[in-house]
Amino acid sequence: MPVLHRLIVHPDLQRQGIGQKLLDWGIEKADQESLVAFLFARPAGSRLYERNGWKTIAVLDVEIPDPDIKMAPGLAMLRLPRSKQS
Template sequence: MKSILANDAVQAFGKDGVAHAYYLQYLAVDPAQQKRGIGRMLVSWGVREADKRAKKCYLFATEAGRRLYESAGFEVVREVPVFGFPHYSMIRQPIETSS
């Protein structure tokens, strides 16, 4: 899995991979705690930090998380099969902030 992610980052950003982007890596919420806004809070924090620095934000999503990330402004760059299941390489462009 690590090599799949590294290869995808190089495809998305070039030879430096995610060195110049915010990489939201392995976000997950305990199933017993889901549907309480915790995932949205984690994603919101990450994109705010990226926006403060005018950086693109990158993540690799499962089907279960895709809608959450799209609602936060991420776009699917490509679909990548992992162990027979679709995963999504997603990037969010920075939004200019006043702070």
């Protein structure tokens, strides 16, 4: 099963379409093989995935035992291959 472990663009290079190009490649491969795509996203990155067909299927709250550390919930997201999308 093909896996894209992480998609990270350096902050100095964000908002230049680099993440979209990387995602386009992965989407093309997943669609060619009719694979369901699943990922965990941070809220800051979720808009990119939503624009590309991913849907949030669960919100994951993380409890950190240190009250000084704050962490946004994670999002579990799913995208059906193009041939299965309605």
